[in-house]
Amino acid sequence: DQQVKQNSPSLSVQEGRISILNCDYTNSMFDYFLWYKKYPAEGPTFLISISSIKDKNEDGRFTVFLNKSAKHLSLHIVPSQPGDSAVYFCAASAGGQNFVFGPGTRLSVLP
Amino acid sequence: GAVVSQHPSWVICKSGTSVKIECRSLDFQATTMFWYRQFPKQSLMLMATSNEGSKATYEQGVEKDKFLINHASLTLSTLTVTSAHPEDSSFYICSARDFDTQYFGPGTRLTVL
Numbered sequence: 001d002q003q004v005k006q007n008s009p010s011l012s013v014q015e016g017r018i019s020i021l022n023c024d025y026t027n028s029m030f031d032y033f034l035w036y037k038k039y040p041a042e043g044p045t046f047l048i049s050i051s052s053i054k055d056k057n058e059d060g061r062f063t064v065f066l067n068k069s070a071k072h073l074s075l076h077i078v079p080s081q082p083g084d085s086a087v088y089f090c091a092a093s094a095g096g097q098n099f100v101f102g103p104g105t106r107l108s109v110l111p
Numbered sequence: 112g113a114v115v116s117q118h119p120s121w122v123i124c125k126s127g128t129s130v131k132i133e134c135r136s137l138d139f140q141a142t143t144m145f146w147y148r149q150f151p152k153q154s155l156m157l158m159a160t161s162n163e164g165s166k167a168t169y170e171q172g173v174e175k176d177k178f179l180i181n182h183a184s185l186t187l188s189t190l191t192v193t194s195a196h197p198e199d200s201s202f203y204i205c206s207a208r209d210f211d212t213q214y215f216g217p218g219t220r221l222t223v224l
Contacts, residue, residue, distance in 0.1 A: 032211055034212060034213065041218065042218060043115075043206070043217045044155070044206075046212055046213075046214060046215075049211065049212060089155070093211075098143075098145070098160065098208075099208075099213050102154075104154045
């Protein structure tokens with residue numbers, strides 16, 4: 001049973017527009033969430049995090065929103081750039097336990 | 112952020128030989144490190160959790176005698192692929208947790224001929 005889901009395997013967005021990557025989870029005990037970006041043949045790179053005590057965290061072009069009641073979080077990238085084309089993973093942890101990763105969403109930003 | 116390194120970044124070996132991959136946390140200590148495998152166009156697959164000073168915890172379906180993990184210090188974990196075969200060819204990634212964030216190494220591409 002997948003505790004962390006990323007239901008869109010891929011997403012295409014025009015350069016300059018907003019990219020919205022979604023992540024849903026089933027475990028209500030999850031209290032800390034991370035987003036990673038991964039290029040081919042490289043390890044994932046940490047992007048941004050959010051704690052369950054917040055509903056939004058912003059870092060430059062990246063904003064993560066958390067809706068605890070819906071068990072849903074999303075990563076917004078605006079404006080999207082071609083260099084943002086990568087696979088994005090969300091991850092969740094409960095009480096400092098090991099992170100559970102979603103299957104990833106491949107983002108393609110078209111010039 | 113914290114830095115995790117892996118060595119080697121790419122290794123090619125003959126079938127039947129063993130290959131060791133090192134994972135180091137460069138600027139922090141990690142009691143727990145993780146080993147992942149990624150097949151082409153697929154997600155990360157957690158293989159095992161490496162615990163400093165004790166035995167690794169393997170995920171279901173991962174052969175512990177095939178993938179030997181040693182976490183001898185707070186900054187080093189090693190993964191040894193024993194008697195490697197072509198089906199072991201893959202991209203192996205380690206990670207380590209520093210407080211609330213898990214940091215990943217750059218990965219090691221293993222090709223078994």
